[in-house]
Amino acid sequence: xxxxxxxxxxxxxxxxxxxxxxxxxxxxxxxxxxxxxxxxxxxxxxxxxxxxxxxxxxxxxxxxxxxxxxxxxxxxxxxxxxxxxxxxxxxxxxxxxxxxxxxxxxxxxxxxxxxxxxxxxxxxxxxxxxxxxxxxxxxxxxxxxxxxxxxxxxxxxxxxxxxxxxxxxxxxxxxxxxxxxxxxxxxxxxxxxxxxxxxxxxxxxxxxxxxxxxxxxxxxxxxxxxxxxxxxxxxxxxxxxxxxxxxxxxxxxxxxxxxxxxxxxxxxxxxxxxxxxxxxxxxxxxxxxxxxxxxxxxxxxxxxxxxxxxxxxxxxxxxxxxxxxxxxxxxxxxxxxxxxxxxxxxxxxxxxxxxxxxxxxxxxxxxxxxxxxxxxxxxxxxxxxxxxxxxxxxxxxxxxxxxxxxxxxxxxxxxxxxxxxxxxxxxxxxxxxxxxxxx
Amino acid sequence: xxxxxxxxxxxxxxxxxxxxxxxxxxxxxxxxxxxxxxxxxxxxxxxxxxxxxxxxxxxxxxxxxxxxxxxxxxxxxxxxxxxxxxxxxxx
Numbered sequence: 001x002x003x004x005x006x007x008x009x010x011x012x013x014x015x016x017x018x019x020x021x022x023x024x025x026x027x028x029x030x031x032x033x034x035x036x037x038x039x040x041x042x043x044x045x046x047x048x049x050x051x052x053x054x055x056x057x058x059x060x061x062x063x064x065x066x067x068x069x070x071x072x073x074x075x076x077x078x079x080x081x082x083x084x085x086x087x088x089x090x091x092x093x094x095x096x097x098x099x100x101x102x103x104x105x106x107x108x109x110x111x112x113x114x115x116x117x118x119x120x121x122x123x124x125x126x127x128x129x130x131x132x133x134x135x136x137x138x139x140x141x142x143x144x145x146x147x148x149x150x151x152x153x154x155x156x157x158x159x160x161x162x163x164x165x166x167x168x169x170x171x172x173x174x175x176x177x178x179x180x181x182x183x184x185x186x187x188x189x190x191x192x193x194x195x196x197x198x199x200x201x202x203x204x205x206x207x208x209x210x211x212x213x214x215x216x217x218x219x220x221x222x223x224x225x226x227x228x229x230x231x232x233x234x235x236x237x238x239x240x241x242x243x244x245x246x247x248x249x250x251x252x253x254x255x256x257x258x259x260x261x262x263x264x265x266x267x268x269x270x271x272x273x274x275x276x277x278x279x280x281x282x283x284x285x286x287x288x289x290x291x292x293x294x295x296x297x298x299x300x301x302x303x304x305x306x307x308x309x310x311x312x313x314x315x316x317x318x319x320x321x322x323x324x325x326x327x328x329x330x331x332x333x334x335x336x337x338x339x340x341x342x343x344x345x346x347x348x349x350x351x352x353x354x355x356x357x358x359x360x361x362x363x364x365x366x367x368x369x370x371x372x373x374x375x376x377x378x379x380x381x382x383x384x385x386x387x388x389x390x391x392x393x394x395x396x397x398x399x400x401x402x403x404x405x406x407x408x409x410x411x412x413x414x415x416x417x418x419x420x421x422x423x424x425x426x427x428x429x430x431x432x433x434x435x436x437x438x439x
Numbered sequence: 440x441x442x443x444x445x446x447x448x449x450x451x452x453x454x455x456x457x458x459x460x461x462x463x464x465x466x467x468x469x470x471x472x473x474x475x476x477x478x479x480x481x482x483x484x485x486x487x488x489x490x491x492x493x494x495x496x497x498x499x500x501x502x503x504x505x506x507x508x509x510x511x512x513x514x515x516x517x518x519x520x521x522x523x524x525x526x527x528x529x530x
Contacts (some may be wrong), residue, residue, distance in 0.1 A: 107464050123456045133506065138517040139521055142504055150502035156519050157507045172509075182507060260461070260499070262466050269469045270483045277476060318462055324523075 013070050017043060017082060018090055021063045035080070036067065042080040045069075051085055052268070057194075064090035089205045099202050099270060103229055112232045118216040120186045120236060120248065126153045127248055128183035129171040133158035137191045137220070137241040144245035149252050155182050161190035166200035173208035178213045185216045187244045188230060192222030201228035210234055220244035387420045394418070397425070406431055455496045462489035 010059040019036035026032055030049030034044050045067055047055075059065065067084035074081050107113065127145065131137050133156055157176055177186045188210065190201070200206060201221050210217045210233045219234035220241040231237040238244035246274055377395065383393060394403040397414035409415065409428050415425040465486040468474070474482065504519040 121456075123459075128507070133519075142519075142521060146502040146504075151497055153514065154502070154504040154519075155507045156504065169525075176507065176509060176514060180507075182514070253471075254493065255459075256497055259462070259493045262462050264467060265466050266483060266486040266490070269466070270479070271519065273479050273483075304516055 015070060015082075015143075016066055016068045018066045018242065019043070019064070021059055022061055022063055022386055024059055024061050034059065034061075036065070044079065046081060047084045047085050047087060052243075054088060057089055059087065060194075066090045092127045099229070101274070102202070102204055103205070103232065106207055106229065106233065107270075111207065113260040114431075118235045120216050120218070122154050122250065124184040125153060126183040128155045128157055128177040128186040130157045130159055130170060130177060130188040131190055131241070132161045133163075135191060137161075137189060140240075141187060141245040142243045144242050145249060148246065149249035150253060152249050156183075157186075161200060162193065167203035167205050170200055171203075172203045174206075174213055174217065182277040183215065185218065185246060185248055186213070187218045187241070188222050188234070189218075189220030189238070189241050189244060190222070191241065197230055198222060204228070206230055207233045218244045218248055222419055234320075271284045384420055387418075392417045392419050392424075406433070455493060458489050458492050458496070462486060462493060467487065 004337045005157045021034045021145055022037055023033065024034040030052060031048075032052050034045055036045050037043075047059075048429045052150055065087045066089075067087045069082055069084040069086075071080055073079070086113055100414075110116065119439055129138055129141050131141070135326040136155060142154060142156075145152060155177075157173040159173040161170065174186065174188060188201075188206075190198075190295065192198075198221060201219070207229045210219070210230055215235075216235040218236045218237075218238055219228070219230045220238040220243065221228050221230060222240070229238075236247060238247050383391075387393065395401060395418065396403060397416050403409055403415065409431055411427045411428050415426045415428060417426050465482055469479065469482050469486065504521075505516040506519040508515045508517065
């Protein structure tokens with residue numbers, strides 16, 4: 001019922017409520033809850049996380065703000081609360097407006113343009129810090145620089161960073177640095193603070209001083225997400241003074257490592273180079289031509305030595321070939337020579353001679369044989385032959401009368417008995433007929 | 440009190456930058472190709488000189504922090520004594 005009334009009442013739809021923030025809480029959800037109070041009343045306010053992100057300042061207890069939104073009933077508690085869509089600091093409203101207006105104005109003027117930005121020197125010899133001489137910011141920067149890059153000469157240009165005179169002092173400090181050529185680069189900044197405290201860095205005079213500086217300016221305002229006009233104008237924006245000190249100069253240790261690395265590369269190179277050249281030199285000095293000038297000649301000698309036996313062999317082969325041919329020709333010639341025929345004729349002749357001789361011999365032998373046979377036949381017929389067989393020829397002792405019958409002789413007769421090898425003188429002692437036997 | 444040194448410091452540091460640049464260039468040249476021995480040795484010597492010079496520039500430097508004060512004419516400097524009090528303030 002109440003909810004409907006509230007929701008449908010047009011005068012409750014879009015409200016602006018002014019008051020002081022108290023009991024601020026920020027749960028993990030990201031929503032922000034607080035109580036807005038003034039002398040007479042208090043109102044529970046919630047700003048949802050999606051809206052919180054759009055706020056240009058940080059809500060804090062005790063801060064005077066104006067919230068815009070609508071009232072609704074939180075049914076579970078039977079309570080009503082204010083659902084704020086935007087909030088802005090009360091009392092700084094004009095300041096805030098001024099900030100937005102200046103920002104837009106300078107932006108249109110081109111002071112934030114990227115092409116206006118100067119690049120930082122890589123190795124600054126002198127660094128100026130335009131900041132409060134007392135406080136965390138200058139201490140953080142000095143310590144960081146002494147640690148990372150003690151080579152740089154640091155000049156602190158002390159200025160008030162909050163209060164009425166801050167903007168003038170900061171602008172003057174910037175000018176002092178570049179007009180006196182104190183440094184190669186400067187850091188302008190302070191620690192974080194409220195919008196009010198950061199006011200000087202949102203002033204036009206500081207913005208113009210930064211823009212006018214011919215030496216690069218790093219802005220380093222606050223550790224929170226506040227972006228000041230100075231940040232927009234500066235050549236480089238650092239989130240914190242420490243970050244600015246890290247940006248402004250290189251790390252000496254890294255530089256030394258880099259130089260050591262380069263030195264190592266040079267040494268490695270020269271070592272390799274010398275090694276390579278030594279090897280080349282060694283190759284050259286060890287080359288046969290230099291080591292042994294006679295080498296080439298030796299090689300030629302060797303070739304000659306190798307060729308010579310081949311040549312000899314060839315010569316030998318040629319001669320032998322010739323000899324062979326000659327021999328063969330000789331042989332062939334010999335085969336056709338008349339000597340052969342002569343020899344053959346000789347042989348033939350010899351053969352004929354032999355034949356003739358043998359013929360003669362045969363004939364002689366035959367003749368001899370015939371003679372022998374004839375002789376034998378004759379011998380058979382001769383009385384001597386008979387006598388050889390034991391027969392003898394008897395003659396009368398006186399005369400040549402051959403006694404051929406017993407009747408021709410008388411006892412007492414002398415007989416001459418002829419034998420082949422001699423003769424006997426015999427006297428007949430008896431004469432007998434064939435059938436008479438001595439008694 | 441002393442006056443701000445003139446440009447000598449700047450040129451010195453520029454020399455460091457130039458020396459480092461030249462050192463890198465020298466190393467690249469050495470590694471790039473086959474240099475004649477004399478050139479290689481000359482470059483090697485130059486490189487090692489630059490290494491020494493760069494190291495000296497980096498190591499010899501003492502950390503100097505000075506406070507700059509506006510004076511009648513220009514400025515004056517005085518050694519900066521870090522304020523260790525009030526470190527908890529934001530300014």
